Amino acid sequence: MHELITSKANEKIKLAVRVRDSAKARREEGLFFTEGARLCVDAAGSVPVKTLFYTEKAAEKYRDEVAFLTEKSEEVYLVSGAAADRLSDTFSPQGIFCVCKTLDKSDNIGIIYSKSKLIALENIQDPANLGAVIRTAEALGVGGAVLCGCCDVYNPKAQRAAMGSLLRLPTATVDDLPQALAEFAERGFTTLASTPDASADDITKTDLGVKTICVIGNEGNGVTDLTAQSCAKRVRVPMGGRAESLNASMAAAIIMWELMR
Amino acid sequence: MHELITSKANEKIKLAVRVRDSAKARREEGLFFTEGARLCVDAAGSVPVKTLFYTEKAAEKYRDEVAFLTEKSEEVYLVSGAAADRLSDTFSPQGIFCVCKTLDKSDNIGIIYSKSKLIALENIQDPANLGAVIRTAEALGVGGAVLCGCCDVYNPKAQRAAMGSLLRLPTATVDDLPQALAEFAERGFTTLASTPDASADDITKTDLGVKTICVIGNEGNGVTDLTAQSCAKRVRVPMGGRAESLNASMAAAIIMWELMR
Numbered sequence: 178m179h180e181l182i183t184s185k186a187n188e189k190i191k192l193a194v195r196v197r198d199s200a201k202a203r204r205e206e207g208l209f210f211t212e213g214a215r216l217c218v219d220a221a222g223s224v225p226v227k228t229l230f231y232t233e234k235a236a237e238k239y240r241d242e243v244a245f246l247t248e249k250s251e252e253v254y255l256v257s258g259a260a261a262d263r264l265s266d267t268f269s270p271q272g273i274f275c276v277c278k279t280l281d282k283s284d285n286i287g288i289i290y291s292k293s294k295l296i297a298l299e300n301i302q303d304p305a306n307l308g309a310v311i312r313t314a315e316a317l318g319v320g321g322a323v324l325c326g327c328c329d330v331y332n333p334k335a336q337r338a339a340m341g342s343l344l345r346l347p348t349a350t351v352d353d354l355p356q357a358l359a360e361f362a363e364r365g366f367t368t369l370a371s372t373p374d375a376s377a378d379d380i381t382k383t384d385l386g387v388k389t390i391c392v393i394g395n396e397g398n399g400v401t402d403l404t405a406q407s408c409a410k411r412v413r414v415p416m417g418g419r420a421e422s423l424n425a426s427m428a429a430a431i432i433m434w435e436l437m438r
Numbered sequence: 439m440h441e442l443i444t445s446k447a448n449e450k451i452k453l454a455v456r457v458r459d460s461a462k463a464r465r466e467e468g469l470f471f472t473e474g475a476r477l478c479v480d481a482a483g484s485v486p487v488k489t490l491f492y493t494e495k496a497a498e499k500y501r502d503e504v505a506f507l508t509e510k511s512e513e514v515y516l517v518s519g520a521a522a523d524r525l526s527d528t529f530s531p532q533g534i535f536c537v538c539k540t541l542d543k544s545d546n547i548g549i550i551y552s553k554s555k556l557i558a559l560e561n562i563q564d565p566a567n568l569g570a571v572i573r574t575a576e577a578l579g580v581g582g583a584v585l586c587g588c589c590d591v592y593n594p595k596a597q598r599a600a601m602g603s604l605l606r607l608p609t610a611t612v613d614d615l616p617q618a619l620a621e622f623a624e625r626g627f628t629t630l631a632s633t634p635d636a637s638a639d640d641i642t643k644t645d646l647g648v649k650t651i652c653v654i655g656n657e658g659n660g661v662t663d664l665t666a667q668s669c670a671k672r673v674r675v676p677m678g679g680r681a682e683s684l685n686a687s688m689a690a691a692i693i694m695w696e697l698m699r
Contacts, residue, residue: 309685309688312684312685313684313685313688314679315679315680316677316679316680316684316688317677317678317679317684318677318678318679319679342680345680381699414695416577416578416579417578417579417698418575418576418577418578418579418580419576419577419603419606423573423574423577423578424570424573424574426688427570427574427577427687427688427691430688430691430692431691431692431695434675434692434695437678438642
């Protein structure tokens, strides 16, 4: 039987909540928080798990998942309903929570250079959008993502929307996207900026090249001028209907689909 | 100056809330509820407005929109903060609300038959998904949508996600989708069912025909067997990556994009 935690003020619980809520704490501790049977199992397939917390109910309902996670975790605690309520970030908690170790991404840029189809995400601040775009990128076979000015990939909302893909798809964070794009161009990549502007090239009629990186911008403001100017081409999704109706994540899905087609 | 309503129990307020919350009330009254400057203005461009409610603050902040809506509405009321709180269905209400008349869709099936690229939506129960798919359909130039077993198109969440497109794109509701598809086939349409099954035809390698209707199913369960069997072909989005990662609305966007490409 695992040790039981009943207090919301327990140090293990407090650490979990801290890395759940604060990007700074995640960076400092090298840890992040994930919740729910499916997401915890997904995470345990990609990163080391430091701590598993589960409720008695969860142990009954998610027997296989709890057994698998117990095997994978450095330390395991049974938690009371009150402690689980403190940990939970969702409306209908399943009673399974993991504190995981963040990935060392220092080698990722090398892996990313070796791929042929990439995206760069600029200033995507909404965690759910970041997760959804990365999830779609992985599904379509995009090789990796370069992030600049985006929200923290370990944000619980981003992890939830990504369904594990943020831990599987190689990502690298850069501070200067035009500079990074210049380095991709030197390595033979065609650099593209996605935009709704009618003056951009129709993506179905553009030579996308063998190695391509396409920048997708912020929901509201799109790709910054400086970044767009540093790209070889500006591309758009041509539309038969009311262009203003296509939301940014749908446009990103279609751009990535054309990139991989 | 318009008549001021301060009571949450006012009959006009109660009717608005009833059609906001109940699909049955919407059907019986032939009315629906919409909230926010942009959505109300969009609705007023497509349907007759019965009642406009606005707060004093909204009249200052959204002067042009309130003036336009006042012009378009049969009756107009100024409402107090308390009455506006009762009307509002959102986290940050703008203080503009309309009760609109539902469209007479009895002629829509005739309009829909005249189009060449269509979608059919089966059992989509989540209003936000329904709205998002219709929004994308309109953006890409799909000619219309046939609905079977879906949630009410006048649901406020559906209207919000659709950004007016549910009032502009011709839609028709049918009770028997296989029967409706047979009628489309008789009129020369190629009938397709979208599915993630690996055994289905790759949509990029399928002759979609000149006139096409493609069925998109429920998020969790996909197109029903009976409906899939009544279609000429089953098509899928081919994926380079982890297929399970593509969510239904992204898959629908790519299917519609290929339909219109």
